Amino acid sequence: MAASPRVRTVRGMVEDFLAGLFPHPIAAVVAAALAALASIPLVSFAARRTLKQPVALALEAEGLLLAGVLGDLRRWPYVAQVRATDFAAAHHHDIWEALVRALGENGVIGENADADDCARIGEQLAPHRSEVLDQVRHLLATASSQPALNLARFEELVAGVELSADVTASSDALDVATVTAAEEVIACGNDRNRLSGSGLVVPTANPNSTSTDDPPLARAATPTTRLRGAVTALVCAAGAALIPGWLTVFPVTGAAWVFALVSLVALGAMSVAVSLVDLDTLYIDVPVWAAGTGLAWAAAIASALAAGDPGRILAGLMMVAIIGISLEGTNLLFRLVRGMDGQGFGDTLLIIATVGVPPVLASDYRVGFWSVFAGLVIGGLGWFAARLAGRVHRKEPFAFGPWLSVGWVVACCWLVYDSVFMLAMR
Numbered sequence: 001m002a003a004s005p006r007v008r009t010v011r012g013m014v015e016d017f018l019a020g021l022f023p024h025p026i027a028a029v030v031a032a033a034l035a036a037l038a039s040i041p042l043v044s045f046a047a048r049r050t051l052k053q054p055v056a057l058a059l060e061a062e063g064l065l066l067a068g069v070l071g072d073l074r075r076w077p078y079v080a081q082v083r084a085t086d087f088a089a090a091h092h093h094d095i096w097e098a099l100v101r102a103l104g105e106n107g108v109i110g111e112n113a114d115a116d117d118c119a120r121i122g123e124q125l126a127p128h129r130s131e132v133l134d135q136v137r138h139l140l141a142t143a144s145s146q147p148a149l150n151l152a153r154f155e156e157l158v159a160g161v162e163l164s165a166d167v168t169a170s171s172d173a174l175d176v177a178t179v180t181a182a183e184e185v186i187a188c189g190n191d192r193n194r195l196s197g198s199g200l201v202v203p204t205a206n207p208n209s210t211s212t213d214d215p216p217l218a219r220a221a222t223p224t225t226r227l228r229g230a231v232t233a234l235v236c237a238a239g240a241a242l243i244p245g246w247l248t249v250f251p252v253t254g255a256a257w258v259f260a261l262v263s264l265v266a267l268g269a270m271s272v273a274v275s276l277v278d279l280d281t282l283y284i285d286v287p288v289w290a291a292g293t294g295l296a297w298a299a300a301i302a303s304a305l306a307a308g309d310p311g312r313i314l315a316g317l318m319m320v321a322i323i324g325i326s327l328e329g330t331n332l333l334f335r336l337v338r339g340m341d342g343q344g345f346g347d348t349l350l351i352i353a354t355v356g357v358p359p360v361l362a363s364d365y366r367v368g369f370w371s372v373f374a375g376l377v378i379g380g381l382g383w384f385a386a387r388l389a390g391r392v393h394r395k396e397p398f399a400f401g402p403w404l405s406v407g408w409v410v411a412c413c414w415l416v417y418d419s420v421f422m423l424a425m426r
Helices: 005-021 025-051 059-071 073-079 090-107 115-142 147-163 172-193 226-249 255-281 286-306 311-338 345-354 357-362 366-388 401-425
Strands: 201-203 217-219
Touching: 005 401, 025 217, 025 226, 025 255, 059 073, 059 090, 059 147, 059 172, 073 090, 073 115, 073 172, 090 115, 090 147, 115 147, 226 255, 226 401, 255 286, 255 345, 255 357, 255 401, 286 311, 286 345, 286 357, 311 345, 311 357, 311 366, 345 357, 345 366, 345 401, 357 366, 357 401, 366 401
Parallel strands: none
Antiparallel strands: 201 217
């Protein structure tokens, strides 16, 4: 039985779209193979870059916080929300943990405690300071993994406070400094414990260091598993296979074509490397982003000039300005309402490349809108799938960089669809 006209029409639309995406099958296969091979060193490079990402540390604040509380237990209720895991230095972690145990139920501060409650509890604890310190010493000596180091640091902190106790132990300035230090310690602990991505932060060879020159914690190397390598190779191959089709649709020939190719390769390589690092650390690798974005933009501008159409550069800059300001403005409102960021500044940095470069190459500002729209939609679906799988929760951070990187690829494919199918329908 002959297929209905509608079926033939739909089939024809699909065939035309695929023909537009892959107008040169051999070129697509060669590009895919080269990209798959290039993905091997790219994965290793991203793993090395992961080690270079910062680890949030507040080592000076940790010492100030401990000294402030050990010097005057009346400060404890105002900083009791600090957890031992918020401390980076191992001996600071152990001392705080011992202090919490020594205070016992007397040190438990309810979530709804107000300033009067904190003041009352602090006054109750203050007379028992000597007993509490002795109990901390006992716990550090008998229930910690490094008793000698912990006790030495503890006595150092106590001695430092007691030497100036007549001047600062009850001063308002030290009270404020202690609370400020607690906030900094919590923020850094939260960054390490909740905002570390899929990678790990591990102790270094000197876990008790209080110097940022020899930090107690560092990023762990990300294992280059077969699955990670295979997925990256597949993504690189799929993206590279689409480039010949994009270059057919883009209004580029001769030198403009070559510059456009360089721009796409730079943008693609940067997107993959930055996405891998973002997944591992929730940080955008700024040096790699800057190098890739700079090369992609430079080649895109050169392509526009070689094509004799410098006006298309304005389309890319306009998209960066509109989308960047819109997202940052939305994030500002979110922060005012929820007290937290809805997105990181790294996402805005990515937009400079993923939303700006494609419109310059395509000479079509709509590609910028499609890029961010596709990234947001696909990222939302990715977050929802991860939530269903129990991998993220509503208030937990989510690496959005990879989805913004996918967005510009989808946008370029949409341009092919618009050029091939929509023109055929007119």
